Amino acid sequence: MSKTHRYEVTVTWTGNTGTGTSSYRDYSRAHDLTAEGKQPIAGSADPTFRGDPARWNPEELLLAALSQCHMLSFLHVCVMAKVVVTGYSDTPHGSMTTTADGGGSFDEVVLRPRVTLADPGQADQLAELHERAHKLCFIANSVNFPVRHEPEPVA
Structure with a gap:
């Protein structure tokens, strides 16, 4: 018997450095992944794509x-x-x-x-x-x- 399971997370971009996405180099790829009752995960893009290597991509x-x-x-x-x-x-x-x-x-x-x-x-x-x-x-x-x-x- 099959059963459907549902999952929900929130992804919030935190990389607005003041001018939003005014150009490719003017914003950070930083974001946070959250889910109810769990610690947040700090995310970013891969460093190849201007991301922060200290964050998960x-x-x-x-x-x-x-x-x-x-x-x-x-x-x-x-x-x-x-x-x-x-x-x-x-x-x-x-x-x-x-x-x-x-x-x-x-x-x-x-x-x-x-x-x-x-x-x-x-x-x-x-x-x-x-x-x-x-x-x-x-x-x-x-x-x-x-x-x-x-x-x-x-x-």
């Missing part, structure tokens, strides 16, 4: 959302398979191509999860568990580019 947030969703789905399928995970980290990377008109899109994202198991003898199940998690991930199912997995072994 949309491209990083997209990578983070894909990584988080996969991890949460993976932990779920591990519980169901009775595989005990004791550590998990990921260092995803993505590639984006811009177009001459200023637009662009992501070409792919590669997740590189590092998983530590309570029983290292279950490591042979990891590839299949990552595949199952990928099929369940809401965010990966919502993008129009490949999301690949390159699990890294944990020593």
Whole structure:
């Protein structure tokens, strides 16, 4: 049975330096992301697009959302398979191509999860568990580019 879930955030531009968007260089890309009951996230554009490198940009947030969703789905399928995970980290990377008109899109994202198991003898199940998690991930199912997995072994 399907169920619709709704989400709401507020994005507020805070980058008016006095003259609004009077020219490309006259405004900051700074903005705040907020949601009820949560701490704000300081956002900006990528530094390539005149953004503040100390703030999160949309491209990083997209990578983070894909990584988080996969991890949460993976932990779920591990519980169901009775595989005990004791550590998990990921260092995803993505590639984006811009177009001459200023637009662009992501070409792919590669997740590189590092998983530590309570029983290292279950490591042979990891590839299949990552595949199952990928099929369940809401965010990966919502993008129009490949999301690949390159699990890294944990020593």
